[in-house]
Amino acid sequence: MELCYYPGCTLKTTAKNFEAPAIASMGSLGHKMVELPRWNCCGTVHSLADDDLMHQLASVRTLIRVLETGADKVVTLCAMCYNTLKQTNRIMLEDTEKRDRINNFMDEEKDYSGNVSVLHLLEFLRDEVGFDEIKDKVKRPLDGLKLSPYYGCLLLRPEGIGIDDIEAPRVMEDLIEALGGEAVESPFKIECCGSYHTVDDIEPVVERAKMIIDASGTRGAEAIVVGCPLCFFNLDYRQRDVKARYKEFNFIPIFYFTQLLAIALGLDENICDFGEHFVDPRPVLLNKNLVLGG
Amino acid sequence: MKRIGVFVCHCGLNIAETVDIKKVVEVISKHPSVAHVVDYTYMCSDPGQDMIKKAIVEKKLDGVIVAACSPTLHEITFRNAVASAGLNPYQFENANIREQCSWVHKDKKTATEKAIEIIKSMIEKLKLNQSLTAINIPITKKALVIGGGISGMQAALDIANSGYEVVLVEKTSSIGGRMSQLSETFPTLDCASCILTPKTVEVGHHPNIKLLTYSEVEGVEGYIGNFKVKIRRKSAFVDWDKCTGCGLCSEKCPTKVPSEFERYMGPRKAIYIPFPQAVPKKPIIDSENCIYFKTGKCRLCEKQCPTGAIDYDQKEKFIEENVGVIIVATGYDLLSKENVGEYGYGKYKDVIDGLQFERLLSASGPTSGEIKRPSDGKIPKEVVFVQCVGSRDPEHGMPYCSKFCCMYTAKHALLYKHAVHDGQVYVFYIDIRSGGKGYEEFVQRAIENEKILYLRGKVSRIFQDDRDDGKLIVWGVDTLTGKKIEIAADMVVLAMAAVPNVGVKELAKKLKISTDAHGFITEAHPKLRPLETLTAGIYLTGCAQGPKDIPETVAQASGAAARAITILSKPELELDPLIAAVDEEICTGCGVCVEVCAYKARELNEITKIAEVNEALCVGCGACISACPSNASIHKNFTKKQILRMIEEVI
Numbered sequence: 037m038e039l040c041y042y043p044g045c046t047l048k049t050t051a052k053n054f055e056a057p058a059i060a061s062m063g064s065l066g067h068k069m070v071e072l073p074r075w076n077c078c079g080t081v082h083s084l085a086d087d088d089l090m091h092q093l094a095s096v097r098t099l100i101r102v103l104e105t106g107a108d109k110v111v112t113l114c115a116m117c118y119n120t121l122k123q124t125n126r127i128m129l130e131d132t133e134k135r136d137r138i139n140n141f142m143d144e145e146k147d148y149s150g151n152v153s154v155l156h157l158l159e160f161l162r163d164e165v166g167f168d169e170i171k172d173k174v175k176r177p178l179d180g181l182k183l184s185p186y187y188g189c190l191l192l193r194p195e196g197i198g199i200d201d202i203e204a205p206r207v208m209e210d211l212i213e214a215l216g217g218e219a220v221e222s223p224f225k226i227e228c229c230g231s232y233h234t235v236d237d238i239e240p241v242v243e244r245a246k247m248i249i250d251a252s253g254t255r256g257a258e259a260i261v262v263g264c265p266l267c268f269f270n271l272d273y274r275q276r277d278v279k280a281r282y283k284e285f286n287f288i289p290i291f292y293f294t295q296l297l298a299i300a301l302g303l304d305e306n307i308c309d310f311g312e313h314f315v316d317p318r319p320v321l322l323n324k325n326l327v328l329g330g
Numbered sequence: 331m332k333r334i335g336v337f338v339c340h341c342g343l344n345i346a347e348t349v350d351i352k353k354v355v356e357v358i359s360k361h362p363s364v365a366h367v368v369d370y371t372y373m374c375s376d377p378g379q380d381m382i383k384k385a386i387v388e389k390k391l392d393g394v395i396v397a398a399c400s401p402t403l404h405e406i407t408f409r410n411a412v413a414s415a416g417l418n419p420y421q422f423e424n425a426n427i428r429e430q431c432s433w434v435h436k437d438k439k440t441a442t443e444k445a446i447e448i449i450k451s452m453i454e455k456l457k458l459n460q461s462l463t464a465i466n467i468p469i470t471k472k473a474l475v476i477g478g479g480i481s482g483m484q485a486a487l488d489i490a491n492s493g494y495e496v497v498l499v500e501k502t503s504s505i506g507g508r509m510s511q512l513s514e515t516f517p518t519l520d521c522a523s524c525i526l527t528p529k530t531v532e533v534g535h536h537p538n539i540k541l542l543t544y545s546e547v548e549g550v551e552g553y554i555g556n557f558k559v560k561i562r563r564k565s566a567f568v569d570w571d572k573c574t575g576c577g578l579c580s581e582k583c584p585t586k587v588p589s590e591f592e593r594y595m596g597p598r599k600a601i602y603i604p605f606p607q608a609v610p611k612k613p614i615i616d617s618e619n620c621i622y623f624k625t626g627k628c629r630l631c632e633k634q635c636p637t638g639a640i641d642y643d644q645k646e647k648f649i650e651e652n653v654g655v656i657i658v659a660t661g662y663d664l665l666s667k668e669n670v671g672e673y674g675y676g677k678y679k680d681v682i683d684g685l686q687f688e689r690l691l692s693a694s695g696p697t698s699g700e701i702k703r704p705s706d707g708k709i710p711k712e713v714v715f716v717q718c719v720g721s722r723d724p725e726h727g728m729p730y731c732s733k734f735c736c737m738y739t740a741k742h743a744l745l746y747k748h749a750v751h752d753g754q755v756y757v758f759y760i761d762i763r764s765g766g767k768g769y770e771e772f773v774q775r776a777i778e779n780e781k782i783l784y785l786r787g788k789v790s791r792i793f794q795d796d797r798d799d800g801k802l803i804v805w806g807v808d809t810l811t812g813k814k815i816e817i818a819a820d821m822v823v824l825a826m827a828a829v830p831n832v833g834v835k836e837l838a839k840k841l842k843i844s845t846d847a848h849g850f851i852t853e854a855h856p857k858l859r860p861l862e863t864l865t866a867g868i869y870l871t872g873c874a875q876g877p878k879d880i881p882e883t884v885a886q887a888s889g890a891a892a893r894a895i896t897i898l899s900k901p902e903l904e905l906d907p908l909i910a911a912v913d914e915e916i917c918t919g920c921g922v923c924v925e926v927c928a929y930k931a932r933e934l935n936e937i938t939k940i941a942e943v944n945e946a947l948c949v950g951c952g953a954c955i956s957a958c959p960s961n962a963s964i965h966k967n968f969t970k971k972q973i974l975r976m977i978e979e980v981i
Contacts (some may be wrong), residue, residue, distance in 0.1 A: 195725070202726075204671030223793025224805070255796050 039160070040107035041069040042098060044078055044117035048135050051114075053309035057298030058113050058157060064301050065165055065173060072110065074101055080116060081232075082123040089138055095124035096138055099152045100145050104215030111151040113294065114140040115190035115264030118303060122154040122197050152225040156191060158207050158263050159199040167214035174303030177216025181324050183296070184220040184257035185209055186248060186272065188229050188267040202226075208261055211293060215300040222249045229270040238277055245274045246281075249288050258320050259289045261296060268292060273314045299326055332457055335391040336449060337382055339373035339398035341428055346371075348432040350442040354397070363453055365389055368908045370614055374404050379411040386415040393456045397425040397449050418461035420907070420967055425452040429624060432523050447980050454975040460965050465904040465945045469555040470654040472497065473894050476837065479507020480526065480880060481872025481887045482659035485531050488891035489657075490538035494898045497651050499532065499561055501833075502545045504608035505663050507661055508873075511591065513691035513699075515880060516741040518773035521819050523694070530609040544614060546833075548648065553946045554867025555903045563647040567615035568601070572639035575611035577603065579631035579640065587619045589696075593686040595704055596696025601631045601640075602780045607692060615642075620818050640823060655867050655894040656841065658851055659887065660834050662873035664826040665720040669727055673719065673792045673824060678879035679705040680821045680860045681792060682803055684738055687823045691745050701749050703821045705800070710820030713746055714804045715739045715757045720827035722760060728827045728848060734879040735825035736763045740773045740782075742823060747780040756817055758789050758806050765882070792822055828877040842930055843868055850876050861890045865929075866947065869893050909948040910963055914940050917962035923954035 039062065047055040059069045075098055083091035096123065102110045112118040129150025159169065185208030185264075192198035192205055200207045205226065205292050207221035227248060230241030249271060250300040252260050261270050272290040279285050295308040295317075305327045310318050321327040336358050337391045340346035349643040351369045359367040366389045370378050373396055385391060394417065396408050427445040435441040471494055478500030486496045498505070509515075510530075512522035533539055537659040542561055549560040568579075580599045589598035591605050598604070602619040621628040622642060632640040657914035664683050667676035675681045680703045682690075682822040693699035703710045717739050720727030736759070742753045762784070764770045776782050787807040795803045801818040808815050838845045843863040844852045851870045854862040855958045861869050871890040872883045897903065910923075910931070917940035931947035932954055934940075941954075942965070955963045961970065 201671055204677075223791065 037067050037068060038070050038107075039067045040072055040102055040105055040110045041114050042072050042075055042078075042102070042110050042117060042121070044075075044112065044114045044125065046116075047113050051268070051292070052132045053307070053312050054268075054292040054294050055290075056307040056309070058294035060303050060307055061294060061297040061301050062157075064303065065170065067165070069111070069302065070105075072098070072101055072105065073263065075183040078117040078120045078121060079124070086250075089134060089141070091135075092124045092127060092138060093142065095121050096128060096148055097123060097145065099128070099154075100148050100151075103146075103148070105283065108151065109155055111155045111157050113157050115156065116266060117153060118156040118199075119190040121196060123194075125150050125152060125154050143195045156263065157198050158191070159212065161297075162199075162207050167210050169218075170211070171214040174215055174300045176300055176326055178212070178296065178300055178326065179216050179324065181217040181320070181326070182220050182256050182258045183212045183217045183291070184222045184252035184255065185212065185223070185225055186229075186252070186259050186260050186262050186267060186271065188262070188264050189226070189231070191263055192226060206291060208263065212261065212296070215296060217296070217300075219250050220252060220255050222248070222252045222255055222257070224251045229267045230274075231266060231270070234266075234270050235323060238274065241270050241274055242246045242277045242281060245271055246278045246285060249275065249278070250285075253286055253288050257288065258323075259291055259317055261291050261293050261325065263293050265292075285298055289313065289315045291317055291322055332363055332393045333389065333391050334363050334393040334395060334453055334456060335366040335368075335382070335385050335389060336370040336395045336397060336453075337365055337373055337378075337385075338367070338427075338449075339378070339396065340369065340371045341373075341398060342371060345398070345428050345432040345445075348435055348438055348441045350438055351425060353442050354445050354449070358449055359925075362451065363457060365391060373398050379407070382408070382411050383415040386412065386417050386679045392421060393416065394422045395425055395449060395452050395456060396422070397427045397445065397452075400424075400426050413781050418463075420462040421454045421456070421459055423452045423459070425449045428480065436452075436780070440658040449975040450725070451979040454979045455968075455972045458568040458969065458972045458975065462907040463967060465905040465907050465909075467555050467905065467946045468902055469897060469900060470652045471495065471556070471898050472498065472651070472653045473655045473657060473698060473898065474547075474557065474559055474651065474653040476658045477507070477659035477661055477825065477872070477874065478502075478505030478533070478541075478543065479659060479661045479872065480509040480529070481883045482507070482657070483529050483875075484535060484884050484887035485537055485657045485659060485871055485891040485894070487536065488888050489898070492891075492895050492899075493538070494895070495540065496536075497540045497542060497559075497561075497653060497784075499545050499547055500541075500543045501546050502604070503566065503614045504530075504542060504604055504610065505541070506607075506609070507535055508685070509880060510605065510607070511593070511685055511692075512688050513693075513695070514741065514745060516737045517766070517768040519741070519745075520671055521693075523692075524880060527652055528609050530607070533565065534609040536544060542649065543610060543650075547837060547840060550842075553944060554757065554865075555897065555946065557653045557656060557867065559651045559653055559656075560800065561649045561651060563649055564613070565644040565646045567617065567642055567644050567646070568613050569639045569641050570610065570612045572637045573612050573635075574637055574639075575603065575613075576636065577613075578634045578636065579613055582630050582634045584628070585619055585621055585870065587616065592689050592696045593683070595682075595686055595689055605750075612669070615640075625970050631768055652702065655869065655891050655897050658837070658841065658843070658863070658870045659872045659890075660831050660837065660851075660873050662828040662877060663831050665727060665829050669720050670824070670826075672790065672804075672952070673716070673822070674794070675719075675824055675826075678792070678794055678802060678822075679703075681824065682821070683824050683826045684735065684742070687742050688738075690747075691742070699749075701746060706783055708820070709750060709753075711750065711752065712754050712801075712817065712819045712821075713743075713756070714802075714819040714822045715743060715755065716804075716822065717757065717759045718827075719824040723827075728829065728849065730827075730876075731763065732825070732828040733763070733877040734828070736761075737766070737769055737879065739823075739825050740764075740776045743782045744776040744780055747776075747782065755780070755965045756804075756819075757782060757784045758787060759784060759788070760788065766879070785815060787815070828873060830874065834874065841865065841868055841922070843870075846899055850874065861886065861893050867897060903946070905945065906950070907945075908968070909945060909950040910943045910952075911966050912943060913962045913964060914938075915962075916960050917941055918960055920959065921960060922957045923963050926953045926957040928953065943950065
């Protein structure tokens, strides 16, 4: 079955090694991810200003492209793209006044009324593939691997947009368990990672990264799993800055959920390009005989 | 032709200042149907009324119009005056020349003209008025009270003590409700059981109260004075007539499950009496957990029972009762834990709700009144209370205030300090709402004498810290200092929002009464009819209507009982005949009137195919009359012909 896929900028640049395992894994689960032709930027960071309709246009245009392919749903891998596209879609679906203004302005495009369903891949795995189905297809169960899910904000908020319970999400725990791993719950799994402060002021990001990583570490997690490339960057790459400040800090590797999916489904580990990670996750996998090593 | 008398009232200067009374009298006296016109300063006064009575007799009047204030004020006054002079009271009409005329106009000339027109149009109506008699309906002198909590018990006792029979239906196996779970009550710290038990015992023994516990209302038919109620008596699998309540069965039962009464903090058996002071003190078998019901083996309780009361084949029974009035007292529950994931309620054993803390405080509770936390039985030294959990929180709870939490939290904190002297208490609050006699003093006493730390702000998250003895870390904010707060607590008590009890919506449907957006039962008028539902003969009390504390609930229960007694104490129900009627010659039985009637007063007779009017339920709103496509529905003394004549007169 073909599945319309919207990559967004990050998955094509710094997060290529999250995209490849996603496409390969979905293929082995029987879903061919087909990249949306002529996609453009999602608009990044959904604009909450009531009169700032200009910022919705990039998302609307992308959603019109989806309809042109004949699909009625689009799946994303990036939490930011997911959130931005879905919030814009909600405006187009529910706010007729704004919808009309946007449609009138974009007179070169067909009118759009919010009838595409925007899905994050985690949501698709849970609701359309099913964790039982995934469990059946697992070839290399992540036996004994203690993994702590970290959700951040964009997968869960605001209400009506998020893919799971805002305060007590379960989707990544359930995925980890379906893959044979052990989910370690951290109280900070829905705390903010510091987000874009990482660009201009790394101070709060370093502090938050330390708090989040330590909380998982002290609870016995061997690695943390994320579903957002920005969270990944802040939790993985910023560990360098955490270590510079806190000598006693222990590194913990970070996985993108698609990488774990690929490993558990028995796919070639090289598509995950673990060498791109700041904290190399291979020793943890090697320890459990999940990768070949060397 | 009618001989109509018109009485024009000055209402002091209220009417006379703007309306030229002399002119009105002069014009009206020339009207062909008018036999007598007179004016007076205050028509409603005794001399004024005497003028009317005298004129009816002397002038042989067969119709009376009083041109005065609004009929909501004095229609009944004048109707009674007319009746006492021997004229049918429905041959009286009230022309409103005050609210709709003199008060709203300044120009005397136009006001006078308008007053004349109002009176003239009312003459046209009166000309076609029929003489009506009040509708009399027999009353079954018995009340049904649904819910055996403090509210239902108080209402039942008040009615029973007035000499009327009461059927009290309670869905659990014993009465007492939420109050029986409480430890001590604010603001006087009376022990709840001590003040409740005399009442439960009185209800249990009252000759006028028929107590049906472990029963639910299955269906209700009929109307005020004449309800027919079907009650389902669930099967307890114990013959309560034989049972002596000795408790041997529970003692020997091998199955232990978490007790609902103890809020799942202590065990009960599969055959159990929920608590020692239960009334009636009779056990039920929980067939879902009973070994015999699950595997077909065991029957230990049967062997133990000295009176042979165990009956595994007992079937549910249906009981029918005829009652005149119904009081709904279905109480409350606490918001479920799913709504507050961020506080870990349901995930961490030591995050408990207010009712659970009541059980920890209770001398007959799972810890015998010692405050021990559920996870490991240790005495908690740092306790955080969080108020407004799910209340005043439209985002993921309820928008309303649950009203009693501020007080019970202060009580909890105080009782905790009485028990654990070296303990530290923190209370997170939004506002302290302590309106009530002695309430504010109580809260101040807790704060000042017991050094309880009140922090104004909300809690954002509660989680368990694995590094430090499994302490619960509470993240909050103190909005008065603007500081973020982190407390490592041993136990957290959440004052969860009060919500309507399970099943109230379904019950409301059976009773044909309405509930609000949150499921609380709606009162007929929020201020002036707070004890009644919109359905005549059905009253409400206690938390079924909205969260409220014990004193308020008891007061409301007595109020509802008094309202019910006003019906029960009448020989017959006398209702105003100004309601809908059907012209049976014209009615086609289309049923439109049945659909539009908000009071369920219209019904299609299956045999005659004519839409009938239930005179006990009809309030004369007129909805069916305007909806009727064939003009078969008529309003008595307010027919379309009358209305047209009135309009013709004015234009």
